[in-house]
Amino acid sequence: MLSEKNIGRVLSAVLAASTALNLGGCSSSPASSTGGNSSGGASNGGASSSEQAPASSNTENPTPAEVSYPLDTNAKFTFALETETQVTSMYTGLSDTPFGQALMEQTGVDVEYQYLLDSSAFSLLFASGDLPDIIQFKFKDKYAGGVEQAIMDKVIVPINDYLTTAAPDYYRVVTSNETWHKAVRTSKGDYYGFAFILGGDDGFLQVTNGAVIRDDWCRELGIDLPETPSEVYNMLKLFKEKKGATAPFSYPNLFENGYFTSWAGIPYAEWYKIDEKVGYGAYTPEMKEVYLYLNKLYSEGLIDPNYATLNTDTYRSNFMNGVSGMQFRNLAGGIATYIETMRATDPDWSCTGGPYLVADDKKGTKPMSGQRKESVNSGFSVITSACKDVETAVKFLNYGYTDAGHLLYNFGIEDVSYEMKDNKPIYTEEVTKNPEGLGMQYALAKYCRAWGSGPFIQDIGYGEQYNFRLPEQKTAVENWANTDADKHFLQYANISSANAAEYANIMSEVKTYVEEMQIKFVTGQVSIEEEYDNYMNTLKNMNIEKAIAFYQEALDEFNSR
Amino acid sequence: MTANTASPDKSASKDSAFRAYWRKVKIDMIKDFDAYLLVLPVIIYYLIFHYKPMYGAIIAFKNYSPAAGVMGSPWASNFGMQHFISFFSSHFFVRVIRNTLVISLTSLIVGFPAPIILALLLNEVRCDKYKRLVQTISYLPHFISTVVLCSIIVIFTKQGGLINQMLIPFGLKSGDMLGHAEYFVPVYVISGIWSSVGWGSIIYLAALTGIDQELYEAARIDGANRWQQTIHITLPGITGTIVILFILRMGSVMNVGFEKVMLLYNSGIYETADVISTYVYRRGLLDFSWSYSAAVGLFNSAINFILVVTFNKISSKVSEYSLW
Numbered sequence: 001m002l003s004e005k006n007i008g009r010v011l012s013a014v015l016a017a018s019t020a021l022n023l024g025g026c027s028s029s030p031a032s033s034t035g036g037n038s039s040g041g042a043s044n045g046g047a048s049s050s051e052q053a054p055a056s057s058n059t060e061n062p063t064p065a066e067v068s069y070p071l072d073t074n075a076k077f078t079f080a081l082e083t084e085t086q087v088t089s090m091y092t093g094l095s096d097t098p099f100g101q102a103l104m105e106q107t108g109v110d111v112e113y114q115y116l117l118d119s120s121a122f123s124l125l126f127a128s129g130d131l132p133d134i135i136q137f138k139f140k141d142k143y144a145g146g147v148e149q150a151i152m153d154k155v156i157v158p159i160n161d162y163l164t165t166a167a168p169d170y171y172r173v174v175t176s177n178e179t180w181h182k183a184v185r186t187s188k189g190d191y192y193g194f195a196f197i198l199g200g201d202d203g204f205l206q207v208t209n210g211a212v213i214r215d216d217w218c219r220e221l222g223i224d225l226p227e228t229p230s231e232v233y234n235m236l237k238l239f240k241e242k243k244g245a246t247a248p249f250s251y252p253n254l255f256e257n258g259y260f261t262s263w264a265g266i267p268y269a270e271w272y273k274i275d276e277k278v279g280y281g282a283y284t285p286e287m288k289e290v291y292l293y294l295n296k297l298y299s300e301g302l303i304d305p306n307y308a309t310l311n312t313d314t315y316r317s318n319f320m321n322g323v324s325g326m327q328f329r330n331l332a333g334g335i336a337t338y339i340e341t342m343r344a345t346d347p348d349w350s351c352t353g354g355p356y357l358v359a360d361d362k363k364g365t366k367p368m369s370g371q372r373k374e375s376v377n378s379g380f381s382v383i384t385s386a387c388k389d390v391e392t393a394v395k396f397l398n399y400g401y402t403d404a405g406h407l408l409y410n411f412g413i414e415d416v417s418y419e420m421k422d423n424k425p426i427y428t429e430e431v432t433k434n435p436e437g438l439g440m441q442y443a444l445a446k447y448c449r450a451w452g453s454g455p456f457i458q459d460i461g462y463g464e465q466y467n468f469r470l471p472e473q474k475t476a477v478e479n480w481a482n483t484d485a486d487k488h489f490l491q492y493a494n495i496s497s498a499n500a501a502e503y504a505n506i507m508s509e510v511k512t513y514v515e516e517m518q519i520k521f522v523t524g525q526v527s528i529e530e531e532y533d534n535y536m537n538t539l540k541n542m543n544i545e546k547a548i549a550f551y552q553e554a555l556d557e558f559n560s561r
Numbered sequence: 562m563t564a565n566t567a568s569p570d571k572s573a574s575k576d577s578a579f580r581a582y583w584r585k586v587k588i589d590m591i592k593d594f595d596a597y598l599l600v601l602p603v604i605i606y607y608l609i610f611h612y613k614p615m616y617g618a619i620i621a622f623k624n625y626s627p628a629a630g631v632m633g634s635p636w637a638s639n640f641g642m643q644h645f646i647s648f649f650s651s652h653f654f655v656r657v658i659r660n661t662l663v664i665s666l667t668s669l670i671v672g673f674p675a676p677i678i679l680a681l682l683l684n685e686v687r688c689d690k691y692k693r694l695v696q697t698i699s700y701l702p703h704f705i706s707t708v709v710l711c712s713i714i715v716i717f718t719k720q721g722g723l724i725n726q727m728l729i730p731f732g733l734k735s736g737d738m739l740g741h742a743e744y745f746v747p748v749y750v751i752s753g754i755w756s757s758v759g760w761g762s763i764i765y766l767a768a769l770t771g772i773d774q775e776l777y778e779a780a781r782i783d784g785a786n787r788w789q790q791t792i793h794i795t796l797p798g799i800t801g802t803i804v805i806l807f808i809l810r811m812g813s814v815m816n817v818g819f820e821k822v823m824l825l826y827n828s829g830i831y832e833t834a835d836v837i838s839t840y841v842y843r844r845g846l847l848d849f850s851w852s853y854s855a856a857v858g859l860f861n862s863a864i865n866f867i868l869v870v871t872f873n874k875i876s877s878k879v880s881e882y883s884l885w
Contacts, residue, residue: 120846126627127851144849153626306720306737308829501624501850508848509652512831519829525742542652 066168067395069404070108075392078132079381080125083115084452086445099447102413106404109396126155133387134397136454139192140378145500147186152497154385158190159394166391167398169405170194173457182561183376183492193382194397194455198375205463209371210480211259212334214325215472216350217243225354225479228363229263229293232326236302239325247304250315250324254294254307254522255281257371259328263357264289267369267488271551274488276559278552282514283539288532291521298522308519319351326354331467332441335476353476356483370483374491381455400456409456412447427465440466493554506547510539621645621856637852644856653840661836664822665814667750673810675754676761677803681791683762684769699759711824714752715739742830749825749834753818764806765799772798804882812869815861837861 079094087094094100094113104110114132116122119142125131126143135155137143143150150156163171174184174195184195198205213225218235221242226232236248254260255269261281267274269281269290281287297303304310304324318324320342329335335351342349356367383393399405411418411425418425427444429435434443444451450462468474495503517535520526590597616631622641623634637643648654679699686692702710717724718738725738738744776794785793819838826834837857845854869884877883 123846123849123851126849127625129627129630142849144851149626153629155627305735306740309719309737309740309827504848504850505647505853508844508850512828512843513652515828516831523829538652 067166067398067402069106069399069402071392071395073108073389073392075389075396076110076112077134077387077393077396078112078114079134079136080114080116080122080132081136082119082122083117084445086442086451088115090442090446097446098413098416099408099449102408103399106408107396107399109392111396126153131155131384131386133393134381134383136379136381138378139380139382140494144504145497146494147192148188148494148497149500150382151186151190151192156192156382157385157387157390158186158192159383159390160189160191162391162394163191166394167194167401169401170398170455173197173401179492180376182558183374184380185561187494187496187557187561193380194400196377196379196381196453196455197457198373198377199457200460200463204467204477204481205458205460206373206375207371207477207481208332208373208467209257209328209330210356210476211354212319212327212329212338212351212476213354214239214243214322214350215352215354216348217325225352227355227358228360229260229357230360232357233297233302236297236326237300240302243322243325245323245325246301247306247318247324248302249297249326250304250307250310250318251327251329252307252310252315253328254303255518256328258369259356260294261287261290262368262370262483263359263362264293265359265368266290267485268490271490272369272488273490273555276555278490278548278555280510280544280548282510282518283536283544283548285536288528291518291528291532294522295524295528299524303522308523331473331476335473336470337439339470339472350472352472353479355479367483369488370480370485372485372489372491376492377453379453397455400454406456406459408448409454410448410450410459410462412444417444417447425459425461432465432469440469490551490555493551493558495550495554496557499550499553503547503550506543509542510544510547513538513542618855618859620852621859623852625852625855634852644853645860647853648857648860653835656832657835657837657840660833661815661817661838663833664746664749664817664836667746668753668817669810669814671750672754672757673807675758677765677799679758680762680765680769680799681795683766684795685787685791696759696762699762701759702756703760705756707818707820708824710752710756711821714748714825718744718748739825739827740829742832742834745826745830745834749821753821765802768799768802769795800880801882804876804880805884808869808872808876808882808884811872812865814868815865 081094087097091097093115095104095111100111100113111134116125119138122135122137122142125135139147139150139156143155145153147156151158159167174180174191174197180195180197184193185191213235215225217239218225221235221238223231223235223238226235239245239248258266258268258272258281261267261269264286266272266279266281266284266286269287272279272281294303298305304315304318315324315327316338319327319329320338327334329338331353335353338351339349356370358365358367381397383390383397387393400409407414407418407425411427412431414420414425416428417431418427420426431443431447432440434440438446441451444466449456450458451466467477517526521528521531521535620631620634621644622637623631624637625631625634629635639646683692683695686695705713716722719725720735720737722738725733728738729735734741734744738748772795776798777790780790780794815837817836817838819836819842822834822836822839823842826839838861841854841857841861844850844857873884
């Protein structure tokens with residue numbers, strides 16, 4: 001035992017050295033870490049590989065250590081994550097679900113999950129200093145000062161020293177893709193935790209949201225799905241006049257995903273990049289056109305008059321009851337749920353995703369932007385300074401990136417929630433047509449994590465079977481994905497911890513102000529023609545340009561990694 | 562009580578007076594040790610839950626980081642005043658102060674007399690059954706939790722809601738009432754009166770029972786009508802209670818009920834609805850600027866403290882009533 005450990009140490013030192021060398025010359029293929037390994041299949045999300053997880057660690061072999069599961073340990077960890085009603089409505093915690101039981105059995109690690117209500121609960125948790133062993137949280141976006149600050153605050157313990165010894169599968173996965181490898185490290189090169197990665201190369205898992213439109217109405221009215229702002233205007237007008245929709249567009253956030261801004265040359269209403277230059281959509285002269293356009297829609301009653309106070313239940317029921325005919329929504333909770341609910345009584349009811357918009361005179365060109373998710377989700381599972389056995393915790397979190405773990409996290413338990421057909425895991429009817437009448441997401445929540453997030457790679461097979469159940473969903477994704485979003489979507493860049501406090505201060509004011517002014521401009525409480533210059537000046541006085549410079553710095557830093 | 566009577570001998574020096582005072586306290590403590598024992602839990606409660614946490618307020622002068630802890634965090638720049646300076650120079654500084662004052666002064670001016678009036682009216686009701694019925698009904702909203710209460714308000718005031726419909730003939734703007742900035746204060750204040758007037762009147766009703774009935778008898782013999790009796794006997798009889806409650810109320814002028822604003826407002830009506838406490842909540846708990854929001858909160862408490870002391874001073878000058 002002792003000698004094994006020593007050999008392990010020597011090995012890790014050698015590997016650390018070779019890793020360091022590789023970091024310098026970018027991460028195309030760190031030979032020492034992938035050489036001799038046969039289970040690279042996990043990295044492309046194709047869980048078709050039916051190989052077992054490597055049986056046992058062989059310390060004689062000059063390849064990185066393999067971790068064998070279940071681990072021989074008595075470790076018990078606490079694991080905090082944000083509340084998931086999909087789980088908590090049925091179980092007291094994740095550890096009671098069949099997934100939690102299976103994970104415990106397969107890894108040999110006892111985990112107690114703590115659900116925290118929202119990010120303010122996390123805020124209190126960090127402020128209290130009484131940390132659990134593992135936290136799954138969007139540190140990059142939501143922790144004051146970002147990831148680096150969290151490391152300095154000793155909330156996060158970087159796992160650099162354990163990567164090759166205790167997390168060889170994770171290491172193999174992240175080094176297999178250059179972008180992923182950049183995104184899982186801080187600017188100082190620290191590997192700070194285990195990422196939730198959206199697998200698949202074609203980007204389909206990254207596109208889930210967009211404009212959802214009643215295409216059955218469009219067909220009856222003899223119009224195509226709109227591609228330009230004036231077509232949207234005409235369509236909404238027809239919905240109102242011919243279809244009796246009293247609030248044709250009913251959704252609280254008009255500026256989501258750049259739908260209403262991209263035609264004016266602004267990819268997103270918030271952060272975006274054009275030719276690697278950072279911009280803030282609400283602080284551009286072109287935004288005036290967008291406000292004027294939306295104000296026109298609003299004043300003609302085409303946007304829900306109460307859009308600012310809408311809650312989820314209301315805009316969902318508005319859409320299903322024909323009060324509205326357009327909103328922003330996603331594939332599963334939106335299109336699929338609506339269609340499955342409504343077709344029970346009205347077989348002709350339909351909706352699908354409409355393309356993003358281009359300017360009236362540019363019809364037929366590719367839209368500038370659209371919704372995108374970062375393929376490395378910012379929700380990382382990290383190990384905290386409270387954890388006494390970091391190595392075992394790392395091994396536990398590494399499990400999701402092994403082949404067996406990949407199947408468990410994405411598909412659940414074989415012959416219960418999925419079956420292997422032609423080497424492909426296919427969800428069983430227990431999940432797709434749950435006998436207890438659970439929706440697919442809730443049924444999935446019992447057996448796996450693919451619907452949510454966690455330390456693993458989301459499999460494209462999940463997306464195919466969950467997001468593309470219906471032809472309308474396929475149409476939607478094709479429409480939504482057909483954009484230049486990759487060039488304009490600002491992802492991964494981290495505001496450096498030195499600038500973080502000032503950046504947070506500026507943006508807190510800017511966001512509140514912009515949000516309010518947008519409502520006032522759209523509803524016409526404030527004249528856009530008279531006040532727009534004032535609005536731009538106020539933003540300037542709030543130091544928005546400084547915040548843009550901070551973001552530019554962050555982007556440059558990321559690109560140069 | 563005994564402590565107050567132990568006034569120091571005028572001729573003696575301060576020091577010996579002090580010693581004499583403590584000697585008296587000591588004797589008193591031994592004599593009435595059971596009474597002191599009774600009060601001990603309360604003192605401990607205040608020390609643990611109200612005084613000990615107060616030291617945490619120093620994070621307002623620091624750049625608090627949870628890992629470094631309260632004492633270990635570095636001091637903020639500008640002699641620790643950085644967060645105060647940021648707040649005073651914030652674009653929203655004037656607005657949150659103004660909103661806090663408007664909401665709370667309106668509640669005070671409109672809301673404070675309401676339970677007094679209700680108590681006076683109830684006092685005049687001669688049918689006991691009816692009086693009790695009115696009291697019970699007016700207490701009820703007090704027992705509804707704020708979250709439920711606010712949901713009720715939101716439902717009743719939204720487009721198509723009961724109150725919204727009733728007010729449309731009087732020129733109400735269409736749409737959710739809480740979507741219009743100008744309706745926030747009325748909705749907030751009036752719903753506040755509705756939910757608290759019955760409960761608030763209890764203390765005045767209790768004070769009313771303490772008025773000597775012979776005074777009314779004498780007044781009636783002198784030919785005073787009901788109105789004159791109210792003005793000249795009832796009101797003076799409860800002035801003490803009113804003044805004390807008023808002073809206490811002044812102490813919370815800057816504390817607008819946080820949950821209620823939180824549950825009723827939306828970003829469209831921040832113009833009139835965003836108050837100090839909601840601002841602190843958003844900055845501190847949603848944006849993780851602990852020190853900044855602690856600074857704002859501390860500033861808020863300081864103003865409250867000054868207000869209580871000032872009004873108490875004024876009150877003890879112009880009337881014989883004061884808190885201490």
